[in-house]
Amino acid sequence: xxxxxxxxxxxxxxxxxxxxxxxYNRLVFNRARVAExxxxxxxxxxxxxxxxxxxxxxxxxYMAHERDTLEALVLQRGAAQAHEGDAAAAxxxxxxxxxxxxxxxxxxxxxxxxxxxxxxxxxxxxxLSELEEQxxxxxxxxxxxxxxxxVLVESVPSNLVARSCGFTCAAYFTLDDAREGQSPKLEL
Numbered sequence: 753x754x755x756x757x758x759x760x761x762x763x764x765x766x767x768x769x770x771x772x773x774x775x776y777n778r779l780v781f782n783r784a785r786v787a788e789x790x791x792x793x794x795x796x797x798x799x800x801x802x803x804x805x806x807x808x809x810x811x812x813x814y815m816a817h818e819r820d821t822l823e824a825l826v827l828q829r830g831a832a833q834a835h836e837g838d839a840a841a842a843x844x845x846x847x848x849x850x851x852x853x854x855x856x857x858x859x860x861x862x863x864x865x866x867x868x869x870x871x872x873x874x875x876x877x878x879x880l881s882e883l884e885e886q887x888x889x890x891x892x893x894x895x896x897x898x899x900x901x902x903v904l905v906e907s908v909p910s911n912l913v914a915r916s917c918g919f920t921c922a923a924y925f926t927l928d929d930a931r932e933g934q935s936p937k938l939e940l
Contacts, residue, residue, distance in 0.1 A: 789894035
């Protein structure tokens with residue numbers, strides 16, 4: 753009888769160890785998915801940032817008296833690049849401000865019919881529009897991965913493993929203003 757009890761205790765400890773390993777592995781998997789999702793956002797944001805100098809040089813010829821708007825766009829690009837290594841919250845704010853600056857520039861383009869006919873500008877406009885859509889898709893994927901990780905970090909029993917192993921909740925990539933989540937109106 754005593755042998756059965758000790759085997760039962762060993763089996764219970766074995767099951768507990770398997771449950772802990774399972775929870776830990778799920779946490780590691782979800783943390784890796786969040787990192788991979790952030791990498792996807794980072795790539796798209798860098799692609800957008802690399803197109804801005806071409807856009808500004810194309811616009812300078814047509815929009816000479818809109819210099820302040822173009823300078824604001826360049827400044828916002830620099831600010832966004834300065835936050836490239838930051839976490840989602842800080843980077844999201846800088847990128848949101850860059851999106852707002854881009855929207856202002858494209859709103860001004862409507863006043864320049866000759867610019868709207870320029871093939872170089874039209875190609876840049878198409879590329880930026882596609883990038884904005886890809887950024888939105890990457891943001892949704894990232895936020896979904898963050899949600900999954902955060903649920904594991906905060907729910908029982910995985911929260912016990914998360915706390916003891918140093919897992920923390922990740923920050924969502926959010927916008928301060930819901931209008932910033934819309935792609936700039938680039939149709940001509």
